[in-house]
Amino acid sequence: MVEQGPPEEIDPIWTSSRTARQIYALGEVEKDITRLLSLAASSIALLSLPQTDGPEDADLPKGAERSEKFVDVANEYFERLDGIQYAIRSSLAHIRHSRVAPSAIDAPPPGFVPPALGVGLPAADGSTAARARGDRGLQEERVERDAWVGILGALTRVKAARDAEAAAAGSAMQS
Structure with missing residues (x-):
């Protein structure tokens, strides 16, 4: 091409x-x-x-x-x-x-209308999670998952930085 x-x-x-x-x-x-x-x-x-x-x-x-x-x-x-x-x-x-x-x-049956945002992830009850949460597609589900993973990573780094600051402050007070 x-x-x-x-x-x-x-x-x-x-x-x-x-x-x-x-x-x-x-x-x-x-x-x-x-x-x-x-x-x-x-x-x-x-x-x-x-x-x-x-x-x-x-x-x-x-x-x-x-x-x-x-x-x-x-x-x-x-x-x-x-x-x-x-x-x-x-x-x-x-x-x-x-x-x-x-x-x-x-081909899909006549009259079939696909979801506007694509295929969603399956939910525990067998329905699609996309329908249960506002008709989101697979891509939107993955974006949300990645956002939550990013938030968890950021919070973990903040906690580690605060723990390091507290440890440094604690060792400075003991000196």
Whole structure:
């Protein structure tokens, strides 16, 4: 796939397993398909005759530059298309290798509306904790967990610092 700009910071959840990486890659494929459609539109615009350019096409090059720009756009189009087909084939190979049951990847029943924030963690009673606490998704649950872990770490460091200060003050008084 063609990279654009500096690589973005990827949430560690997407690197936690091969399946998570495959899901992330499919999300990137979705973005690539959007870019592919944009490149197709640009190619069509560049193939049109310069006399038919409208006012919104003022930024299109003229003459030989137009042909060169078309070649560049067409090359990027085919590179992106190649990246998309590779990512889809890779994901399909992963599904085959994982021996995922076809019933697990069936389409949802008609009228199914997924939760707005994604899948939640299961609660002790079998319902999802997300529904029990305001319809939060898995990512929100993990953010909350990480926040609590951070709070615990900060409080532990504060307690250790206070204990060290008290021990230092106690040894200073004994001297």
